[in-house]
Amino acid sequence: MGQGSSEIGALLRGARSAKRLTQAQVGVACGYSASAVSRIEAGKLGLDYASLMRFLAFLGIPLDHLRASALSDMVNVATVVRGCRSDEEEAVRRRELLTGVVAAGAAAVVGAGPASAATEPADLEVSLFRLPQAAPVSLPRLVGQIAAARRDYCATEYTRLGQALPGLIATAEATRDALSGQVRDEAQLALARSYVLAAELATKQHSDAAWVAADRALSAARSSGIPVAVGEASRQLAIAMRRSGRSTAAVYLLTREAADLDPSHDQTGAVRTTLLLTGAYSAATGKDRSTALSLLEEAEQEADRRPALPGLFTVEATRTQVDAYRISVLNALGTPDEAVKVAATLDVSHMPTAERRARAWTDVARMWNALGDGQQTFAALRQVEQEAPQEVRRPALRALTAGLLYGPARVEGVREFAVRTGALAS
Incomplete structure (x- = not known):
């Protein structure tokens, strides 16, 4: 520089x-x-x-x-x-x-009022170190609460999720501490997944709290002895590593954890596929094209070998998901032109959650933005808003919208969109 x-x-x-x-x-x-x-x-x-x-x-x-x-x-x-x-x-x-x-x-x-304050990264960081008091609940009730929180995440209801997470994590820890034996392991799994959700939300909000949540998720997952949980938590920790500039270390962690998962079983094989996909994108952010494309091809082969499994915790292992990751990988490698054909055949409607559909449209928007096509970028951003109104208000997407607003070419409708999504004051 x-x-x-x-x-x-x-x-x-x-x-x-x-x-x-x-x-x-x-x-x-x-x-x-x-x-x-x-x-x-x-x-x-x-x-x-x-x-x-x-x-x-x-x-x-x-x-x-x-x-x-x-x-x-x-x-x-x-x-x-x-x-x-x-x-x-x-x-x-x-x-x-x-x-x-x-x-x-x-x-x-x-904070701009009760809704935005509930999802602030600073608040999440504080809550992870100062959890509220909570009493243990029955394991089925805890599992149900975490399933509801997962639905909020998948539906991009980030405000509600942010409000619920501190109490949910505290309840999961209290429940885990009150149990022993096999049911304690199941409670550890529940706790790990509550921290996975916290890491996911922190990542969405560009918060360093993702490191804390991911580390705690992995600790609880390893204590549970459940390979699927370890894979899910490892993925979150690797994402935090990648976002801090440690792409090589993230790829190492992901590939090592993927190697420990049995590809012959549907659940562990599907988690393995998601680790390979995240590894491919991590390698791409480090400009390691060979590793990125190799992991992507391996993930594609894994996805093709088994029936689609959209029921994983936050990311599904499907061929459509592989195609969406291919776009993000090619964007990160600085070759968005290679992603245009992939985007043309990508059927986002096949993705089962609003969060994943919004993420796919975000990658398409970034592709067109890198290619200098403001009209197509804006069309993709409107698709993000249609799928998930809260998603398009995230800092990264507000920045992309602001870039369109202040870019060299005028795009009709961007100003109104920017006001509606919080990128520009009304």
């Missing part, structure tokens, strides 16, 4: 420290992980113009505080700023974007 990135990083770090914000809080508001914010502040990760505008707006930094030379490392800045609009129109668009990001950022840190 050049001198410009270092200057920008120092400016952002100083403003964040002055406001006493954590890197995780800034990341949530601007669509980045805490580790990515750390790299940006250190000058090791650059920002495009639209992303820089989000950081400046959230931290309250006037644009004129940046020297012109600090922008020299950005790609096509002149094109983005002046290539397609008049100076007057550009100024209006900049004010709209900055106003929206300030509003969205403020809501992300302090």
Whole structure:
């Protein structure tokens, strides 16, 4: 990275420290992980113009505080700023974007009312270390409560899930502690799955709480001695590793755990397939094309060898899921053009949960965005909203929407969409 990135990083770090914000809080508001914010502040990760505008707006930094030379490392800045609009129109668009990001950022840190506060990553982090008091319940009742929480996750009811998780985890721990023998192992499985849901939600919200939840999930899963639970929890821990930049370590963990699962049985074989898929994407984020495509092909062969199993905990092992992962892998490898044919034949309606359908459309949106097609990107984002209104309000998707809003080409309807989904203040 050049001198410009270092200057920008120092400016952002100083403003964040002055406001006493954590890197995780800034990341949530601007669509980045805490580790990515750390790299940006250190000058090791650059920002495009639209992303820089989000950081400046959230931290309250006037644009004129940046020297012109600090922008020299950005790609096509002149094109983005002046290539397609008049100076007057550009100024209006900049004010709209900055106003929206300030509003969205403020809501992300302090909460925008009861609904948003319930799903805040900071609240989730606190709750994991200060669980409420809870009494044990019968094992069937606990299993039923976790099944209901899983349904909320699959239906992208993240607000309700965030409200329920602290009490659910506390109840699961109390129930586990009150049991012994085989039923205790079953309670450990329930506890592991409650922490898996916490890790899933934290990942959705770009929160480092995913590390804590995933580690606790794996500990409970290993104590249960149930291979399926170990596989599910290992996948969450690997995702947390990948998101912090440890792609190679994530691939190692996933492939090692996959090797321990028996592919001849439907349940363990299906979990093994999901580990291979997550490993493929992890390798792709590390730009290891050979490993990524090899794991993807192995997962495809596994999925083709057994009947579709949509009944896994949060991710199904089906051929449709493999195709969706192929799009995300090719996006991560920087070859979205290779994913176009896959996307053309992908039948998202075959996916059994709203969360998975929304994720597939998100990958399609990212593919078209990388190819510079704003119209197709927006069409895919509207599909995400149709499947899961709460999903499209996540930080990463708000950032994608803001990029369309402030991109070089005008896309009709984006402004209204941005207001509706929280990427722009009304």
